[in-house]
């Protein structure tokens with residue numbers, strides 16, 4: 113029996129990209145040059161509302177150089193950066209390689225992005241920054257994270273590797289914190305084959321990243337600091353410029369595909385599809401459609417969606433690993449949910465008023 117390999121994501125590279133590569137090859141100017149400069153300008157205007165954009169050779173390099181450029185310090189101690197425990201290795205690696213310490217905080221099991229309560233619990237005297245990951249194209253809970261960061265005087269960094277074009281109330285990811293990093297790896301929202309982009313509203317930080325990507329030089333042989341070679345080539349940038357023109361259309365298609373999958377899976381017992389916040393104006397790019405199946409039978413009790421304040425646990429309750437006490441079977445409740453108000457209403461088992469807006473496992477055997 114032959115087995116067909118089904119790729120998780122296949123880059124869409126067409127004739128226009130090939131023509132763009134040919135043109136750069138024919139020009140003889142293949143390393144970082146005018147194509148990179150034009151790509152940075154176009155990416156800045158289209159994706160991050162005019163923030164500075166500095167192109168590099170990978171998403172990992174983007175977060176590495178941006179972290180280095182921040183020159184993190186925690187008195188004499190090792191500076192700590194809080195990162196999600198569920199992400200790609202580059203998020204933690206790019207912190208560790210600078211000499212800082214990645215400290216893992218938990219994710220919200222519904223959104224897969226950083227859980228603000230877990231972040232708060234991970235803060236120590238040496239914490240200097242929180243790095244969010246807008247995983248699968250869904251923006252992290254930026255209101256809550258920014259509030260925590262402001263209260264503790266921490267910087268916020270954004271790993272936007274999977275979220276080109278995602279936004280909250282029209283404000284694009286990559287513009288909320290000190291910097292954002294994007295990846296152009298072939299399985300991402302758009303590709304340059306390999307490549308990355310640092311975005312920032314801080315002109316001096318952008319300049320430092322430009323220096324770090326090119327041996328500490330802005331002008332040839334005028335070395336201002338110790339740097340690396342993390343430059344993007346003009347070949348890659350030319351591909352990126354073509355892909356950028358297709359990005360918005362692809363994002364619409366991804367969203368439509370996600371909606372179709374969501375609708376199709378709605379009737380399947382036990383399937384938890386990606387939650388898409390609505391009321392805050394959060395828009396996901398649906399880069400991945402990561403759905404969860406039910407826990408194995410031994411993993412009962414079921415997870416119940418809502419968390420209520422001020423109630424003690426009745427005898428019939430079960431404790432869920434991620435939420436507070438919840439009764440089962442559900443009884444109508446008059447108190448209001450403490451869950452974020454912006455989740456779309458669906459499948460609330462608690463019949464509460466107002467309805468709980470968080471999704472839950474369905475189709476499990478009930479204790």
Ligand SMILES: Cc1ncc(COP(=O)(O)O)c(C=O)c1O
Pocket residue numbers: 170171172173199200202203245271273274294295296297307308
């Ligand atoms: C969340 C996340 N961060 C960082 C990266 C690193 O990007 P790159 O592979 O371009 O170095 C990736 C890419 O896989 C990613 O998914």
